[in-house]
Amino acid sequence: MSYINKNISAFSNEEKRVLLKQLLSQKVSNQQSCNTPSLKALFCDLLGKNADDIPHEYYNFHLYPEYLKLRQQMQDMEVSGAVNPYFTMHEGLNNDTTIIGDRQLINYSSYNYLGMSGDPVVSQAAKEAIDRFGTSVSASRIASGERPLHRELERELSDFIGTEDCIVYIGGHATNVTTIGHLVGQDDLILHDAFIHNSALEGCKLSGAKRLSFAHNDWQALDEILSNQRHRYKRVLIVIEGVYSMDGDIPNLPKFIEVKKRHKVFLMVDEAHSIGVLGKYGRGIGEHFGIDPTDVDLWMGTLSKSFASCGGYIAGCKALVEYLKYTAPGFVYSVGISPSNAAAALAAIQILKTEPERVTHLYERSKLFLELSRKQGLDTGMSQNTPVVPVIVGNSLHCIQLSQALFKRGINVRPIIYPAVPDKAARLRFFIASTHNEDQIRFTVSTTAEELAKIQASQFTKVSSFID
Ligand SMILES: Cc1ncc(COP(=O)(O)O)c(C=O)c1O
Numbered sequence: 001m002s003y004i005n006k007n008i009s010a011f012s013n014e015e016k017r018v019l020l021k022q023l024l025s026q027k028v029s030n031q032q033s034c035n036t037p038s039l040k041a042l043f044c045d046l047l048g049k050n051a052d053d054i055p056h057e058y059y060n061f062h063l064y065p066e067y068l069k070l071r072q073q074m075q076d077m078e079v080s081g082a083v084n085p086y087f088t089m090h091e092g093l094n095n096d097t098t099i100i101g102d103r104q105l106i107n108y109s110s111y112n113y114l115g116m117s118g119d120p121v122v123s124q125a126a127k128e129a130i131d132r133f134g135t136s137v138s139a140s141r142i143a144s145g146e147r148p149l150h151r152e153l154e155r156e157l158s159d160f161i162g163t164e165d166c167i168v169y170i171g172g173h174a175t176n177v178t179t180i181g182h183l184v185g186q187d188d189l190i191l192h193d194a195f196i197h198n199s200a201l202e203g204c205k206l207s208g209a210k211r212l213s214f215a216h217n218d219w220q221a222l223d224e225i226l227s228n229q230r231h232r233y234k235r236v237l238i239v240i241e242g243v244y245s246m247d248g249d250i251p252n253l254p255k256f257i258e259v260k261k262r263h264k265v266f267l268m269v270d271e272a273h274s275i276g277v278l279g280k281y282g283r284g285i286g287e288h289f290g291i292d293p294t295d296v297d298l299w300m301g302t303l304s305k306s307f308a309s310c311g312g313y314i315a316g317c318k319a320l321v322e323y324l325k326y327t328a329p330g331f332v333y334s335v336g337i338s339p340s341n342a343a344a345a346l347a348a349i350q351i352l353k354t355e356p357e358r359v360t361h362l363y364e365r366s367k368l369f370l371e372l373s374r375k376q377g378l379d380t381g382m383s384q385n386t387p388v389v390p391v392i393v394g395n396s397l398h399c400i401q402l403s404q405a406l407f408k409r410g411i412n413v414r415p416i417i418y419p420a421v422p423d424k425a426a427r428l429r430f431f432i433a434s435t436h437n438e439d440q441i442r443f444t445v446s447t448t449a450e451e452l453a454k455i456q457a458s459q460f461t462k463v464s465s466f467i468d
Contacts (some may be wrong), residue, residue, distance in 0.1 A: 004030040033280075057346035082400045085415055093118040096435040098412055105412040106440045108430040110220030113387050114276050114358045115435040116308035116348040129343030137336040142326070153337075153346045158315050158410030160283060160349055161275075165321035168313045169330055170297050170337050172302030173199040175312030178330025179300070180239065180268070189233040191222060192292055193240045195247065195295025200239050209237075217245075219255040228265040232443060236265035242285035246421065246429065248388030250278070253285050257295045268298035273388060276306025282352050282359040303337075306352070309345035311337045362387055362434035369432055369441050376449035387432040389417075391448060392425060398455050399426040411444050 011019070042205070057063040077084060088109075091099040095118055098107035116122050129149060139145035150168060154466075158166040169175040180203025184190060188209040192200060195216045204211040208231065214221040222238065230236060238260055253269070260267040271284045279287025284301075286293045293299070298320065303311035314324060324331060352358065367385045372379060379392040393399040396417035403415040417426045432441075440451050 033277055038076065077210055079398070082397075083404060085400060085403060088412075088414075096433050096437070096440060100412060103410070105407070105410050106436075106444060108411070108413040108432070108444070110433065111273070111305035112308065112433055112435075113306045113431075114282070114308075114348070114352065115433055116306065116344075116351065119308070119348070119351065120269070121351060122308050122347045125343040125347035126340040129339035133339035133341065139336070140334060141336035142331060142332050147336070147339060147342070149339055149342040149346065150336055153342050153349075154313070156315055156346055156349050160353070161299050161301075161315045162283070162286065163299060163315040164318045166313050166315040167200060167321045167324050167328075167331065168303070168311055168337055168342070169328075170311055170334055172304055172312035173202075174330045174334070175300055175302070175314060176200045177203045177206060178328050179298070179314050179324065180204060180237065180276075182328045182330075183207070183266075184209040184235055184237050187233060188235040188237065189229065190237045190239065191225060191265075192238070193217065193244075193251070195244050196241065197245060197272070200270060204239075210284055215248065217251045219252060219259055222256070223259045223262075226259065226265065230263050230265070236263070237268060238265060239268045239270065242269055242271040243277060243386045243388060245273050245388060246384075246391060246416065246427075248273075248383035248386040249263050249381075250285065250288070250384050250386065253289045253296075254291060257291060261295075266297040267295075268300060269296050271299060271301040272305060273386070275301040276359065277301060277362060277387060280359065281356045282306065287455065290409055303341065303345040307345040307348040308339045309337075311341055311345065358434045362432065365434065365436045365438075366432045368438065369430065369445065372442065372445040373448075376445055378445070378449060378452070381427070389430045389432065390427040390429065391452075392427045393452065394424050394426060396423050396426040398452075398459070399428060400451055401455050402448070403428055405455070406448060407446075409447050409451070411447060 010440075022445055041057075057065055060210065061067060074084075088100060091101075094107060094110040095112055095115060096107060097104050098109070112118070133147055133149070137145035137147055141150060154166040154168055157168070158164065169178065176197070176199035180190065180200060182209045186208045188207070190204045190207065190209045190211045192204065192211070192213050193216055194213045196213070212229075214225060226236070238256065240251075240256060243250055256267060269285060274288075275284045276282040278285050281287060284299070286296065286299070294317070297316055299315040301313050301315070303309040303313070314321070326332070331402075338411060363385065366387045369389050370380055370383055370385055373389065373391060381390045381392050383389045393402055396415075399417050401414040406413055413428045413430055415426065416429050417423075421427065430444070
């Protein structure tokens with residue numbers, strides 16, 4: 001049926017229906033669709049509606065209901081007198097200290113775990129890469145974006161982790177979305193920890209696979225789901241993290257591997273917060289437990305935290321990496337990581353190999369922070385001597401107040417409040433770095449305990465005067 005340059009009113013109802021079906025299933029070619037009536041016009045015609053009847057919020061972002069909801073939340077925050085805790089401007093390097101406005105503060109808001117961002121050797125490597133290759137590779141690597149630095153970085157990463165090969169993507173978030181989204185489909189099942197990161201969840205949605213979560217770190221619950229459901233699906237992918245980013249705890253990886261092997265499924269571990277952090281040499285949760293790296297099918301990680309760059313990777317067997325390099329949409333249809341980012345990550349890994357003491361310092365500082373906090377009676381949840389230490393305040397407003405009080409005392413730490421976590425789980429999340437010194441940590445913990453006690457006491461006074 002040809003629709004070229006034909007007015008809707010000249011169509012029979014049957015023709016309109018066929019066209020609508022084709023437009024909806026996108027069977028009308030691009031060239032044809034330029035000359036065919038738009039989907040909107042056709043809908044309006046079939047429903048007997050005029051295009052003027054379309055509500056404004058369907059095509060105007062100022063009236064977008066989701067935007068209005070966000071605006072309301074922002075307004076509520078302004079009315080409550082709280083300072084907006086988001087998009088804080090850091091004027092320099094984000095390390096154990098940071099400059100906000102004209103003040104230098106002790107800083108717990110960066111994932112610069114090993115102090116690699118700002119390290120002169122890392123910065124120099126990035127500058128030299130710009131001088132040689134420019135600031136962008138300007139194309140997908142599969143087309144004409146491949147540079148020697150990309151291959152070197154992937155070799156270095158796979159050697160560090162202990163796998164056959166590795167693929168580097170432009171972002172950590174993009175790595176999870178495109179890899180999970182691409183590897184499994186509608187006949188498959190994804191089973192993930194209840195605390196899994198948003199990037200993995202987005203990948204699950206994209207894949208079209210059935211998705212189920214199991215209770216946090218509960219490999220027995222996972223085992224049970226697999227016993228009941230494995231046979232209904234072709235492929236099953238389990239997704240867990242090496243260190244959980246909200247709680248700083250570590251899953252029992254050997255148990256997950258045992259379950260994975262028994263049920264013949266794939267296991268993916270997101271090492272965003274465990275690579276460079278766990279194990280004597282910072283090789284991650286695999287080194288921490290002394291497992292064979294080939295027992296995990298997909299080692300995912302980001303370059304943005306321990307490795308002072310921007311990007312993400314999947315390390316695994318050759319077949320997996322080759323398949324992803326030729327077919328994963330976020331790799332094939334996206335530019336290669338920039339020369340400076342590749343060089344920075346490469347330099348950071350090479351430094352880490354020669355300076356494992358950075359990992360030891362990080363562990364010691366994290367352990368000290370946790371021990372002191374517990375002694376002060378602070379609720380540090382499930383944290384396990386990792387550089388992610390939550391201090392659970394249990395009330396979003398108190399959490400914001402505590403973060404602001406600490407800010408005044410020279411400490412920068414971000415609040416995590418409802419709806420990111422339930423109100424009773426509202427917390428300050430301290431990210432420790434190897435560059436923090438003992439004095440900074442001691443001062444921070446005692447000041448946190450002091451300020452929290454003040455907030456709780458003023459709350460108690462308010463409640464008791466109310467009861468009186
Ligand atoms: C567990 C986890 N996975 C993936 C990502 C995404 O990494 P990136 O920020 O490097 O894109 C993050 C980010 O914080 C994360 O915490």
